[in-house]
Amino acid sequence: MSVPRSIVARIERDDSSYSSAARSVSQTVLSAPEIAPVRGYEDVSKLTIHDDAIDFVYLAKLETEARSGTAQALAKVVAAHYVAAQFLAGKGSIDAAVDHYRQALVYAPDNVGLLLNLAVLYLHESQFSAALDPLEHAREVTPDSGAEAAAVAKLMGWAYYGANKMDRAIEEWKRSEQLRADPEVEQALAKAERDAAEEEAYREGDTAHFMLKYYGGAAPELAHDILRALEDDFRDIESELDYTPPEQISVILYTEQAFADITHAPGWVGALNDGRLRIPVQGLSSVTPELARVLKHELTHSFITQKTHGRAPTWLQEGVAQWMEGKRSNAVAGALLDAVSRRSVPSLGSLEGPWMGLPASAVSFAYPWSLAVTESIVEQGGIGDISRLLDKLAESSSAEEAVRDALHCDYADLEQQTVVYLKREYLE
Numbered sequence: 001m002s003v004p005r006s007i008v009a010r011i012e013r014d015d016s017s018y019s020s021a022a023r024s025v026s027q028t029v030l031s032a033p034e035i036a037p038v039r040g041y042e043d044v045s046k047l048t049i050h051d052d053a054i055d056f057v058y059l060a061k062l063e064t065e066a067r068s069g070t071a072q073a074l075a076k077v078v079a080a081h082y083v084a085a086q087f088l089a090g091k092g093s094i095d096a097a098v099d100h101y102r103q104a105l106v107y108a109p110d111n112v113g114l115l116l117n118l119a120v121l122y123l124h125e126s127q128f129s130a131a132l133d134p135l136e137h138a139r140e141v142t143p144d145s146g147a148e149a150a151a152v153a154k155l156m157g158w159a160y161y162g163a164n165k166m167d168r169a170i171e172e173w174k175r176s177e178q179l180r181a182d183p184e185v186e187q188a189l190a191k192a193e194r195d196a197a198e199e200e201a202y203r204e205g206d207t208a209h210f211m212l213k214y215y216g217g218a219a220p221e222l223a224h225d226i227l228r229a230l231e232d233d234f235r236d237i238e239s240e241l242d243y244t245p246p247e248q249i250s251v252i253l254y255t256e257q258a259f260a261d262i263t264h265a266p267g268w269v270g271a272l273n274d275g276r277l278r279i280p281v282q283g284l285s286s287v288t289p290e291l292a293r294v295l296k297h298e299l300t301h302s303f304i305t306q307k308t309h310g311r312a313p314t315w316l317q318e319g320v321a322q323w324m325e326g327k328r329s330n331a332v333a334g335a336l337l338d339a340v341s342r343r344s345v346p347s348l349g350s351l352e353g354p355w356m357g358l359p360a361s362a363v364s365f366a367y368p369w370s371l372a373v374t375e376s377i378v379e380q381g382g383i384g385d386i387s388r389l390l391d392k393l394a395e396s397s398s399a400e401e402a403v404r405d406a407l408h409c410d411y412a413d414l415e416q417q418t419v420v421y422l423k424r425e426y427l428e
């Protein structure tokens with residue numbers, strides 16, 4: 001049985017999933033290749049999704065008709081599952097979307113458009129090994145040349161890059177470039193080659209949850225101690241946030257110079273999480289209290305990014321990361337309340353996006369204010385409220401809507417609650 005490839009409209013890219021500061025530098029997100037639009041099945045998509053919901057009765061009817069085995073009936077049920085998958089992915093219901101792709105693939109196992117769409121969904125979720133399955137199958141059923149072969153290689157490169165298999169990523173992106181010039185692939189390839197050259201000198205470490213690379217000049221005990229600290233932090237954060245990231249997390253330890261060279265981050269960023277934890281170690285030989293805080297802070301970002309599918313506002317990312325590393329507002333509460341009364345504290349709405357572009361003066365309030373807001377949420381409803389808020393963020397259309405759903409208040413209430421909290425907790 002076969003279904004025309006043209007049945008798959010195109011691969012959607014959701015830019016909003018990568019809005020947090022944690023992702024704003026050295027993005028590894030590529031745009032997805034476009035596949036020719038559906039022709040003749042617009043009626044199926046209208047009947048499958050209406051009134052902002054999936055019509056499961058209609059889907060069941062198509063399933064029954066598909067048993068007849070006619071090409072038309074099969075094409076329709078594939079189109080319907082595809083539309084349902086896109087609809088659910090747009091709502092943030094990733095697992096359910098994957099289910100519908102899988103069901104569509106039962107009827108059209110060799111449909112390259114479906115396979116690539118499914119892979120892109122996994123890639124956006126940082127599930128790199130899961131993404132390789134459909135990609136490998138797509139490669140088997142695709143000719144060795146042409147736009148589709150280039151698209152498969154592009155996405156395979158992304159999957160290998162994310163999984164920290166730099167040589168394979170470079171190989172795939174080179175293949176993609178040979179098949180079809182693509183400025184994005186060219187850029188990603190250049191970055192991967194820079195990373196690979198730098199990391200050649202690094203020795204590797206591997207544990208259940210982490211894949212660690214560190215500068216060859218560092219003491220071997222440091223790598224060992226860092227992995228042990230990270231494993232402890234992993235268990236802590238896992239139980240506090242009630243979440244287990246599905247993939248091994250990459251950690252790269254840099255000397256200060258190498259760190260600045262590779263990331264081009266502004267001077268005030270001490271460490272960075274762009275999907276991998278990039279930590280400057282500056283010739284340390286053991287895990288100092290400062291380094292321990294940095295490790296836990298950056299690891300918290302990884303958990304939050306994955307739990308929210310990349311939808312956490314920056315104030316919550318930084319608030320929770322500071323809270324997890326053990327920071328509290330005691331030393332700054334007075335100054336913060338002064339700043340609030342002078343109206344020089346940025347609003348939560350203005351702290352949702354990346355902070356990389358903020359002037360240093362704004363950043364100096366943004367961090368303590370985000371921490372204070374997080375403290376007040378935890379004081380009000382426990383760390384469980386943070387966990388629930390993160391779950392809501394994964395499926396809400398805006399951060400404030402998630403706050404309303406999970407905490408039953410809006411940004412203005414939350415800001416007011418934080419002021420009251422700071423006064424009561426630290427000034428009385």
Ligand SMILES: [Zn+2]
Pocket residue numbers: 297301317318321
């Ligand atoms: Zn941070």
